[in-house]
Amino acid sequence: MPKRTINDIPVLPLRGRVMFPGSTATVDVGRFISLQAVKKATDGDSCIFLVAQRNAETEKISGFSELYEAGTVCRIRQISRLPGTTIRLTVEGLYRAVIVREGTVNDCIVCDAAEIVTLQQGDDGLVEAYFRTAKDIMGDICQSETHISKEAAAALDRCADPDEFVNIAAANLKISVEEKQELLIKERLIDRLKLLDKILNTELEIMRLERKINALVRQNIDKNQKEYYLREQLRAIHTELGDDESEKEELGRKIEQKGLPDEVREKALKELSRMDKMQTSSPDYNVLRTYLDWILDLPWSETTEDNKDLDAAVKILNEDHYGLDKIKERVTEYLAVHQLTGGLNAPILCFVGPPGVGKTSIATSIARCLGRKFVRMSLGGVKDESEIRGHRKTYIGAMPGRIITGIKNAGTSNPVFLLDEIDKLSSDLRGDPASALLEVLDPAQNSTFRDRYLEVPYDLSKVLFITTANGLDTIPRPLLDRMEIIEINGYTQEEKREIAKRYLVSKRAEQNGIAAGSLVITDGALDEIINGYTLEAGVRNLERCIDSVCRKAAVRLASGKIKRMRVTANTVESLLGARRYDRDSYMQKDEVGAATGLAWTAVGGTTLTIEVSAMHGKGEVLLTGKLGDVMKESARAAISYIRSNSEEYGIDQSTFETTDIHVHVPEGATPKDGPSAGITMATAILSAFTGKPVKSSVAMTGEITLRGKVLPIGGLKEKALAAYRVGVTDVIIPADNKKDLEEIPKAVREKLNFIPVTEVDTVFKTAIIGI
Ligand code: ADP
Numbered sequence: 001m002p003k004r005t006i007n008d009i010p011v012l013p014l015r016g017r018v019m020f021p022g023s024t025a026t027v028d029v030g031r032f033i034s035l036q037a038v039k040k041a042t043d044g045d046s047c048i049f050l051v052a053q054r055n056a057e058t059e060k061i062s063g064f065s066e067l068y069e070a071g072t073v074c075r076i077r078q079i080s081r082l083p084g085t086t087i088r089l090t091v092e093g094l095y096r097a098v099i100v101r102e103g104t105v106n107d108c109i110v111c112d113a114a115e116i117v118t119l120q121q122g123d124d125g126l127v128e129a130y131f132r133t134a135k136d137i138m139g140d141i142c143q144s145e146t147h148i149s150k151e152a153a154a155a156l157d158r159c160a161d162p163d164e165f166v167n168i169a170a171a172n173l174k175i176s177v178e179e180k181q182e183l184l185i186k187e188r189l190i191d192r193l194k195l196l197d198k199i200l201n202t203e204l205e206i207m208r209l210e211r212k213i214n215a216l217v218r219q220n221i222d223k224n225q226k227e228y229y230l231r232e233q234l235r236a237i238h239t240e241l242g243d244d245e246s247e248k249e250e251l252g253r254k255i256e257q258k259g260l261p262d263e264v265r266e267k268a269l270k271e272l273s274r275m276d277k278m279q280t281s282s283p284d285y286n287v288l289r290t291y292l293d294w295i296l297d298l299p300w301s302e303t304t305e306d307n308k309d310l311d312a313a314v315k316i317l318n319e320d321h322y323g324l325d326k327i328k329e330r331v332t333e334y335l336a337v338h339q340l341t342g343g344l345n346a347p348i349l350c351f352v353g354p355p356g357v358g359k360t361s362i363a364t365s366i367a368r369c370l371g372r373k374f375v376r377m378s379l380g381g382v383k384d385e386s387e388i389r390g391h392r393k394t395y396i397g398a399m400p401g402r403i404i405t406g407i408k409n410a411g412t413s414n415p416v417f418l419l420d421e422i423d424k425l426s427s428d429l430r431g432d433p434a435s436a437l438l439e440v441l442d443p444a445q446n447s448t449f450r451d452r453y454l455e456v457p458y459d460l461s462k463v464l465f466i467t468t469a470n471g472l473d474t475i476p477r478p479l480l481d482r483m484e485i486i487e488i489n490g491y492t493q494e495e496k497r498e499i500a501k502r503y504l505v506s507k508r509a510e511q512n513g514i515a516a517g518s519l520v521i522t523d524g525a526l527d528e529i530i531n532g533y534t535l536e537a538g539v540r541n542l543e544r545c546i547d548s549v550c551r552k553a554a555v556r557l558a559s560g561k562i563k564r565m566r567v568t569a570n571t572v573e574s575l576l577g578a579r580r581y582d583r584d585s586y587m588q589k590d591e592v593g594a595a596t597g598l599a600w601t602a603v604g605g606t607t608l609t610i611e612v613s614a615m616h617g618k619g620e621v622l623l624t625g626k627l628g629d630v631m632k633e634s635a636r637a638a639i640s641y642i643r644s645n646s647e648e649y650g651i652d653q654s655t656f657e658t659t660d661i662h663v664h665v666p667e668g669a670t671p672k673d674g675p676s677a678g679i680t681m682a683t684a685i686l687s688a689f690t691g692k693p694v695k696s697s698v699a700m701t702g703e704i705t706l707r708g709k710v711l712p713i714g715g716l717k718e719k720a721l722a723a724y725r726v727g728v729t730d731v732i733i734p735a736d737n738k739k740d741l742e743e744i745p746k747a748v749r750e751k752l753n754f755i756p757v758t759e760v761d762t763v764f765k766t767a768i769i770g771i
Contacts, residue, residue, distance in 0.1 A: 173203065
C-alpha cells in the first residue's frame with residue numbers, strides 16, 4: 001500500500017493516553033484548542049490527528065514541542081454534547097502517522113502527517129513465533145484482567161494479522177504512555193512484536209505477583225474469618241452450656257475486677273492480648289495461661305485486719321505455751337510497737353535456739369494474735385538464688401520463687417511469714433540466696449520485690465517476717481544486722497514434764513482420737529520418757545514419743561477391752577520398747593581415767609565422757625573417737641602441762657617415756673566449741689597416769705592453756721541444763737563464766753553446785769580423789 005500523507009490535518013492533543021489504529025475510543029474534549037480542532041475536522045472530512053502530550057499535566061499547549069512526534073489519524077464517528085462546553089467524540093483509529101510539518105490555522109494547530117507504514121520484511125518464522133507467544137500471553141492477561149473488555153479480548157483472539165494485533169493489544173494494555181508511544185512509532189513489524197513481547201512478559205510477571213499477593217491477602221482474610229467463625233461457634237456452645245464467656249473474656253474480666261496495681265494490670269492485659277493471638281495448642285499459650293493464673297491467684301490487695309487487742313494477744317501466747325515468760329514479754333512489746341508504728345521499719349524477729357523449743361510454735365501464735373494468715377518456708381539447704389526469686393518464665397516449667405509461692409498460699413498480702421532455719425542457707429555458683437533474702441527483708445527495697453517469673457514488682461512491705469535459727473555463727477552479717485535476736489533456751493526436766501502434761505499429751509491424744517480422760521500418763525512415766533527415750537534440749541522427740549504412746553493406747557482403747565488407760569513409769573517400756581538412753585550415760589561410779597565433760601552442740605547441751613587409758617609402750621599419744629582438731633590440741637596441751645608438773649602429782653618422769661596414752665571420746669555429738677573439753681581431758685589423763693579415780697558426781701567445762709590456766713567457754717546455760725538432766729551435783733566452770741550463772745533457771749541453780757576455777761590444779765584437786 002502506498003504511503004499516505006495528509007496535509008493540514010487538525011491535531012487533537014491527548015492527555016495520558018495513546019490512540020492506535022484498528023480500535024474505536026471515546027475522547028472528551030473541553031480545551032479551546034481541541035474544540036477548534038474538532039470544529040475544523042467536522043468542517044472537512046472528519047479526519048483528526050490524535051497525538052499524545054509528552055506531559056499529561058500540561059493544560060495549555062503552546063506548540064508541537066509539547067507533543068510526541070507521532071500519533072494516529074482518526075475519523076470522527078460521533079459527537080455528543082456533555083454539560084458545559086465539553087463534547088464527547090467517538091473516534092476510529094485509521095493509521096499511524098508522523099508529523100512532517102507543523103502549523104496553525106485560525107487558533108487551531110494543524111500539521112502535515114505522513115503514514116508510518118509497517119515494514120513486513122524479515123524472518124517470517126521469527127515473526128510467527130513472537131506473534132504466537134504474544135497471543136498466548138495476551139490470552140492469559142485477558143482472562144485475569146478485568147479492565148480488558150470482552151469485545152477487545154475476542155478481537156485479540158480472532159486477530160490473525162500480527163501488525164493489527166500489536167495495535168489492538170497496545171490500545172488495551174495498562175502500560176505507560178512512553179511504552180505505547182514506542183510501539184506506535186516503530187516501523188518494522190519484528191521490532192514491534194519484540195517490544196510487545198517484552199512488555200507482555202513484564203506484565204505477566206507483574207500479574208503473577210499480583211495474584212500471589214492477592215492470594216496471600218485472601219488467605220489471611222480467610223484465616224481471620226475462619227477463626228472468627230470458630231470463636232463465634234465456641235461462644236454459641238458456651239452460651240448453650242450456660243457458661244457464656246470465652247476463656248479470654250473470662251481472663252480479661254478477672255484482670256479488670258481483681259484490683260491489680262496499674263503496672264500489673266497493664267502487664268497482664270498485654271500478655272493476654274499476646275495469648276489471644278496464639279493457638280490454644282501452642283506451648284507458649286499455656287505458658288502465658290499459667291502466668292496469668294499466677295497473677296490472678298496472687299493476693300494483691302487482699303489483706304486481713306490486724307487484731308489490736310493486746311490483752312487477747314497475751315492470752316493467746318499463754319494459751320499456746322508454757323513458761324517462756326521473757327520471750328512472751330518481748331513478743332508482746334513487739335506487737336505493741338508494731339501496732340503503734342503500723343509495722344514501719346520494725347526489725348525482723350529472729351528466734352534462736354535448739355530444735356523443739358517452740359520457735360515455730362511462737363511464730364504461729366503471733367499470727368494468731370494478730371489474726372493474720374501464717375506461712376512457713378524452710379530455708380534449710382536453699383542454695384540457689386532462684387529458689388527465692390524464681391525463674392524467668394521463658395524457662396521450661398518456670399515458677400515463681402518460694403516467697404511469692406508462700407504469699408499465694410497465704411492468700412493475703414500481709415501474712416506472718418516464717419523463714420525457718422535461716423542459718424542453714426548456703427550459697428554456691430548459682431547466685432547467693434542470702435542477698436536475695438536481704439532484699440526481701442529490707443523495708444527500703446521490699447515494697448518493690450521483683451520475682452523473675454512475675455516480672456512485675458510485688459509489695460512485700462505489709463508482710464510480717466519472722467525467722468528462726470539454731471545458731472548465729474553461720475548467718476551472714478548483713479542479714480543478722482536486720483534482725484532482732486531472741487534466744488530461746490532448752491528446757492529443764494521439770495519444764496519438759498509440765499509442757500508435756502499441759503500441752504503435748506492432750507494435743508496428741510486429741511489428734512489420735514482419744515477422748516479426754518481416757519488416757520492418763522503419770523509424771524513418773526513422763527520423766528521416764530524424758531530421761532530414757534529422749535536426749536534433747538527441746539521437746540520435739542518427747543512429743544514424738546508421746547504421740548507413739550497415744551497411738552498404742554488408741555489401738556487398745558479401740559479394741560474395747562479397756563475403757564481407760566494409765567501409763568506409768570513401769571509400763572513405758574512395754575509401749576516404747578527398750579530405753580534408748582541410759583540415764584547414767586555419765587559415769588555411774590568413780591572411775592580411773594574417765595571424766596564427765598559438758599559440751600554445747602547444735603541440739604543443745606550434752607554430757608561427754610572422756611576416757612583415757614594408759615598402757616605400757618613408748619610414750620605415744622593416740623586419739624580416737626569424735627575428736628576434732630581443736631580437741632586434739634587440747635589433749636596435747638593437757639599432756640604437756642601434766643608432764644611439766646609431774647613431780648607435783650607424784651608421777652615419775654620416766655613413766656612418760658614408757659607409757660602410751662589412748663584418749664577416746666565415746667559418745668555425744670561433735671561439740672560446737674572444741675576447746676571447752678580441755679580440762680575434762682586433762683583430768684582423765686592425770687587420773688589414768690596416777691591411777692586415782694575421778695568423782696562421778698562432778699562434771700566440768702573449760703579451756704586449758706599450756707601453763708594450766710582455765711579459760712572461759714560458751715553455752716554455759718545449755719551445758720548446765722545437760723548436767724542437771726543427767727543428775728550430777730557439782731559443776732566445775734571457769735571463773736570468768738560466773739557472770740553467766742544468772743541466766744540459768746532457778747530450779748537448776750538450786751540443784752547444782754557450781755565451782756568456779758582459774759587453775760587446772762583446782763580442777764584436779766576437786767575432781768580426782770586423793771590428789
Ligand atoms: P522449733 O521450731 O523450735 O524447732 P517447735 O515450735 O516446732 O520447735 O516445737 C515443737 C513442739 O513443741 C510443738 O508442738 C510445740 O507446740 C511444742 N512446744 C515447744 N515449746 C513449748 C512450750 N513452751 N509450751 C508448749 N508447747 C511447746
